[in-house]
Amino acid sequence: xxxxxxxxxxxxxEPVDQVPVWYMRQAGRYQPEYRKLREQHSLLEIxxxxxxxxxxxxxxxxxxxxDAAILFSDITxxxxxxxxxxxxxxxxxxxxxxxxxxxxxxxxxxxxxxxKDLPYVLESVALLRSQLPVPLIGFAGGPFTLASYLVEGGxxxxxxxxxxxxYSDPVTWHRLMDLLADAxxxxxxxxxxxxxxxxxxxxxxxxxxxxxxxxxxxxxxMQRLFGELQKLSVPLIYFGVATGELLALxxxxxxxxxxxxxxxxxxxxxxxxxxxxxxxxxxxxxxxFAPWPEIEKRARAILDEGLEEPGFIFxxxxxxxxxxxxxAVSTLQRLTRFxxxxxxxxxxxxxxxxxxx
Amino acid sequence: xxxxxxxxxxxxxEPVDQVPVWYMRQAGRYQPEYRKLREQHSLLEIxxxxxxxxxxxxxxxxxxxxDAAILFSDITxxxxxxxxxxxxxxxxxxxxxxxxxxxxxxxxxxxxxxxKDLPYVLESVALLRSQLPVPLIGFAGGPFTLASYLVEGGxxxxxxxxxxxxYSDPVTWHRLMDLLADAxxxxxxxxxxxxxxxxxxxxxxxxxxxxxxxxxxxxxxMQRLFGELQKLSVPLIYFGVATGELLALxxxxxxxxxxxxxxxxxxxxxxxxxxxxxxxxxxxxxxxFAPWPEIEKRARAILDEGLEEPGFIFxxxxxxxxxxxxxAVSTLQRLTRFxxxxxxxxxxxxxxxxxxx
Numbered sequence: 266x267x268x269x270x271x272x273x274x275x276x277x278x279e280p281v282d283q284v285p286v287w288y289m290r291q292a293g294r295y296q297p298e299y300r301k302l303r304e305q306h307s308l309l310e311i312x313x314x315x316x317x318x319x320x321x322x323x324x325x326x327x328x329x330x331x332d333a334a335i336l337f338s339d340i341t342x343x344x345x346x347x348x349x350x351x352x353x354x355x356x357x358x359x360x361x362x363x364x365x366x367x368x369x370x371x372x373x374x375x376x377x378x379x380x381k382d383l384p385y386v387l388e389s390v391a392l393l394r395s396q397l398p399v400p401l402i403g404f405a406g407g408p409f410t411l412a413s414y415l416v417e418g419g420x421x422x423x424x425x426x427x428x429x430x431x432y433s434d435p436v437t438w439h440r441l442m443d444l445l446a447d448a449x450x451x452x453x454x455x456x457x458x459x460x461x462x463x464x465x466x467x468x469x470x471x472x473x474x475x476x477x478x479x480x481x482x483x484x485x486x487m488q489r490l491f492g493e494l495q496k497l498s499v500p501l502i503y504f505g506v507a508t509g510e511l512l513a514l515x516x517x518x519x520x521x522x523x524x525x526x527x528x529x530x531x532x533x534x535x536x537x538x539x540x541x542x543x544x545x546x547x548x549x550x551x552x553x554f555a556p557w558p559e560i561e562k563r564a565r566a567i568l569d570e571g572l573e574e575p576g577f578i579f580x581x582x583x584x585x586x587x588x589x590x591x592x593a594v595s596t597l598q599r600l601t602r603f604x605x606x607x608x609x610x611x612x613x614x615x616x617x618x619x620x621x622x
Numbered sequence: 623x624x625x626x627x628x629x630x631x632x633x634x635x636e637p638v639d640q641v642p643v644w645y646m647r648q649a650g651r652y653q654p655e656y657r658k659l660r661e662q663h664s665l666l667e668i669x670x671x672x673x674x675x676x677x678x679x680x681x682x683x684x685x686x687x688x689d690a691a692i693l694f695s696d697i698t699x700x701x702x703x704x705x706x707x708x709x710x711x712x713x714x715x716x717x718x719x720x721x722x723x724x725x726x727x728x729x730x731x732x733x734x735x736x737x738k739d740l741p742y743v744l745e746s747v748a749l750l751r752s753q754l755p756v757p758l759i760g761f762a763g764g765p766f767t768l769a770s771y772l773v774e775g776g777x778x779x780x781x782x783x784x785x786x787x788x789y790s791d792p793v794t795w796h797r798l799m800d801l802l803a804d805a806x807x808x809x810x811x812x813x814x815x816x817x818x819x820x821x822x823x824x825x826x827x828x829x830x831x832x833x834x835x836x837x838x839x840x841x842x843x844m845q846r847l848f849g850e851l852q853k854l855s856v857p858l859i860y861f862g863v864a865t866g867e868l869l870a871l872x873x874x875x876x877x878x879x880x881x882x883x884x885x886x887x888x889x890x891x892x893x894x895x896x897x898x899x900x901x902x903x904x905x906x907x908x909x910x911f912a913p914w915p916e917i918e919k920r921a922r923a924i925l926d927e928g929l930e931e932p933g934f935i936f937x938x939x940x941x942x943x944x945x946x947x948x949x950a951v952s953t954l955q956r957l958t959r960f961x962x963x964x965x966x967x968x969x970x971x972x973x974x975x976x977x978x979x
Contacts, residue, residue, distance in 0.1 A: 423907070423908055423943045423945070424908060425908050425911050425943055425945050428906070428908040428909070428911070428912065429908070429911045429912060432909065432911075432912035432913060432916040433912060433913050433916075472864075472885070474885075475884045475885055475887075475906055475920075476885075476887060477887075477920070477923065478906075507829075507864050507885065509866045509867055509885070510866055510885045510886055510887070510890065527832045528829070528831075528832055528833075528864065528866070528867045529867055530832075530833060530834075530867070533867065549785070549832055549835075550780070551780055551781060551782045551785040551786070552785070552789065554782050554785070554786045554789075555785065555786060555789035555790060556789060556790050559789040559790075563832075563834070566834065586780050586782055588780070588782050
C-alpha cells in the first residue's frame, strides 16, 4: 500500500498504517547500477550533477520500496565553497589539504551561501521533488563531525586534535561550531525551500564525546542549527553513532526525531530521551550480511519495541556497509517488505484489541 | 604514601586511603625510554624477552607513581602458539596470514599451553614479582576481540565477517569463543601462578555488539573464562570500549571489576551494572593532550562520582594514545598526584564528617 506521507506522519508521531522504512546509504555500492555509474564518475561528480544525483537518489525508492528518499550527497560537499580543499580518497575517506586548527584558519572560512555555492544540489532537490513518489530527506553533516574532518585533516580514530582545539581554545572552537552550524542550517533550509520534506543531520562521530563535553562543546551549536530550522515546520532528524549516553542531551537539541545506532535498544533509547520524540533506527548494518532468519528475528525485536509508542521509523543503526561481496539488493527488498507487513499486522491486531480507540 | 595493596583493596571494595591509579598502555610510545627501546626491538620482541618486558612494565611505576603495573604485552601474543601467523604492522595493527573463517579453521587451532607456549611471559611475570613495589596485573585479550582479528584477518571498522560467522554458523562461533576463552583463562591462570596479583581481560571491540548479541554470542564464553579464574581469588577486571549498553551483562560475566570507557559517567555505569562491583575508569585519553586545568576538572568530576561508593580505581577510558607530539610524561605524573591528593582529602573529610563510622 503506497502512502506518500507515511514517513512524515511517523516523524510527527501521528498514526500510521505500517512502520515507514528507509536506510542510511540506501544509494550506494551494493547496487549494481550505482557501481556502474561510479566507473565513470566520482562520488562528488554525482553529487554535483543534478541528473545523476536524482537518478542515484531515486533508485532505492524504485528498487527497494522505501518510504523516503535521502538526498545523495556527502557531508564534505560544503567544504569547497567554504574555502577548504577536500578530496575523497578511495579506501581512506575525506582528506583535507588545509586543515583548520587556529583562530585564523577559522576566520578564513567563508560562510556558506547555498544558492550561490551549491546551486546543483538545490537543482537536484527540485528535480527530485517532481519525480519522487515519497518524501525527500535533505542532507547535511553535523558541526562536530564536520569539525573533526576539518581539524584532523581526514578520518581519525581518536579525534585528538579536534578535542585538543575544543579543550584548549573554546572561543575558537565555538566560533568554528557556530560557523558549521550556520552552514548546515542554511544548506538544509535551502534544501527544504527547494522541496525537501524533512532533513537529517548526520553527526556520525559525535558519540566519541563524553556527555559533559557534548553539553558544553556541541549542544549550543545544535540548538542554534535546529532552532534556525524549526520555523520551516519539517521533521528534523538528528543522528549519530555510539550516542547512547548523549540521547537525553540530543533530545534537548531542538531536533524532532532522534536516530539511534544498533547498540541501544529502542525502549532504552526512548527512556533515555525522556520526552515524546520520534525514534529512527536501528538494525546493525552488519546484520544485512547474516542469513535471513537472523535478520528477521532482529528486525522483529526492533519493531516490537518501536511499536510500543507512536513515532517510529525503521532504519539501520548506521549506513549500509560497503563490503565484498556486497549486501544483496534482494535482502533490502525483503527487509522492507517484512517491516511493512509485520508492523501492519501488529498495528491492525492492536486496533482490533482496543476497538473503542 | 606508598601502599602496595591499595589497588587490590579497591578492587575488593575495601576502604582505601586514596584512590588507586593506573593507566591502560601506561608503558608506551609517549615515554622516551620506550621509544629508544623500540628503535632496536619490535613490540613482540619486547614481549618475548623477560628482561626487556620487565623493564618496560616497571618504567611507569617508577616514573609516574601508579599503584599497579600492567604486564607489557599484546593480545595477539597467544596467536602464534595456537597456529596463527600474525604480524603487527606499523600504522595498521595485527595482520593475519591465515584467517579463521570456517569450522575446519577453528578445529585447526591448537589449545594454548602457557607454560610450554609462552614461557617467556611467565618468566617476565616472575621477574616482575620480585622487582615491583606494586601489584602486577596479568594481561589477555577477550574472546570477541581476539576472534575479530582472527576472522577479519586484521583490524576492522564494521566486523562484518566476524558478525557473519557469529550469525550464520553459531556452532562454529561458540566453538571459537570457547577455545579463545579457554586460552585466555589458562594464560591468565598461569600469570597468576607466576605472580600476577590481578588480571584484566582486554575486550576492546566487544562494544560493537548490540546487547542481545553480546548475551547470546559472547557472555557464555566470558562466564566460562571468569568462572575458571574465580578459584584463584584475585580481582578479575573486564574492560571494553563503547560498552555502555552492555554493562549489566558484563556484570553477569563473573568479573569482579568492570572497566568503563569515557562515554559513561561513573554514576551511570554503577547504576547500569546494578550490583556492588568495583569500577575502573574513565578519563577520555584524548584529554591528556588538553591544558592541565581541563584535565584536572574532568578528573575531579570522575573522582567525585567514583568516591560515592567503595571500589573505585582511576584509569583512562582507553589506552594512552600514541600521537605526535606525544603525551608528556609529566602530565601523567601530575594526574597521578592529583588523583591521589584529591581523593585522600575527600576521603579524610568524609571520615571526619561521620566520626562514628
